[in-house]
Amino acid sequence: MEMRLEYLGSTLVAKLDGELDQSCAAEIRERIDNEINLHGITNLVMDFNNVSFMDSSGIGVLIGRYKQIKARGGKMLVIRTQPQVDKVIELAGLKRIMDFD
Amino acid sequence: MENYIKIEFPSKSCNEAFARAAAGAFASQLDITVEELADIKTAVSEAITNAIVHGYAGIRGVVEMQCRISGRTIEITVIDKGRGIADIALAMQPLYSGSDDEERSGMGFTVMQSFMDTLHVESQVGVGTTVTMTKKVGAIFDD
Numbered sequence: 001m002e003m004r005l006e007y008l009g010s011t012l013v014a015k016l017d018g019e020l021d022q023s024c025a026a027e028i029r030e031r032i033d034n035e036i037n038l039h040g041i042t043n044l045v046m047d048f049n050n051v052s053f054m055d056s057s058g059i060g061v062l063i064g065r066y067k068q069i070k071a072r073g074g075k076m077l078v079i080r081t082q083p084q085v086d087k088v089i090e091l092a093g094l095k096r097i098m099d100f101d
Numbered sequence: 102m103e104n105y106i107k108i109e110f111p112s113k114s115c116n117e118a119f120a121r122a123a124a125g126a127f128a129s130q131l132d133i134t135v136e137e138l139a140d141i142k143t144a145v146s147e148a149i150t151n152a153i154v155h156g157y158a159g160i161r162g163v164v165e166m167q168c169r170i171s172g173r174t175i176e177i178t179v180i181d182k183g184r185g186i187a188d189i190a191l192a193m194q195p196l197y198s199g200s201d202d203e204e205r206s207g208m209g210f211t212v213m214q215s216f217m218d219t220l221h222v223e224s225q226v227g228v229g230t231t232v233t234m235t236k237k238v239g240a241i242f243d244d
C-alpha cells in the first residue's frame with residue numbers, strides 16, 4: 001500500500017492507495033502518528049478513494065488514529081470509501097463514532 | 102459444479118493478499134456477485150491473518166488453504182499448525198483480541214461470521230487451528 005500525505009494548515013490529508021491489511025497496517029499508523037506529532041496536526045482526513053480492499057486490520061488503524069486526533073481536540077474525517085471497505089466499516093460500527101462523507 | 106484447490110505458503114504477511122486473491126479467483130468460476138466475491142476475499146483475509154498473527158505469533162510456519170466448490174456453495178478451510186486457541190468461544194467474541202498489539206481490532210471472527218453463511222473453528226493448544234467457512238452464492242442469478 002502507498003500513502004501520500006498533504007497538509008492544509010493543521011489538517012493532515014492521508015491519501016491511501018492499494019490494499020489495507022495486516023501486512024501494512026503498522027507502517028501506515030506509524031507514519032501518520034509521526035506526522036501528527038511532528039507537525040502539530042489537529043485534524044485528519046483519510047482519503048480511501050484508491051483503497052480497493054480493507055480487512056479488520058484497517059479498523060484498528062482507523063480507531064487508533066481517531067483516538068489520537070480526539071485526544072488533541074481535533075476532528076477526523078474518512079472520505080470516499082469503496083463498497084467493500086464501507087461494508088467492513090459498517091460492520092465494525094464506526095459510522096456511529098466517526099465522521100464519513 | 103465440483104472443484105477444489107489446495108495451496109500452502111509460509112506464514113508471511115505478504116501472502117495475505119495472495120491468498121485472498123487466489124480464493125477470489127477460484128470462486129469466480131461460479132456465478133457470483135461482486136459483493137459475494139468481496140465478502141469471500143474479506144473473510145479469507147481475516148482467517149489467513151489470524152493464522153499468521155495468532156497461530157504462528159512471531160514464528161515461521163506453514164499455512165494451508167483449501168477451497169472447495171460444491172454446487173453453488175464455496176467452502177474455504179484455513180489450517181495452521183501453530184499454538185492453537187485455548188478458549189474458542191472467548192476468541193470469537195467481538196472486540197476480543199488474543200494479541201498484545203492494542204490496535205488489533207478483535208473483529209476478525211465477527212467479519213468471517215457476518216460475511217459467510219457458516220463458520221466452524223476447531224483448535225487444540227500446541228497443535229493448531231482449522232477454520233472452515235462456507236457461503237452459498239449466486240442466488241440472484243436464479244431463473
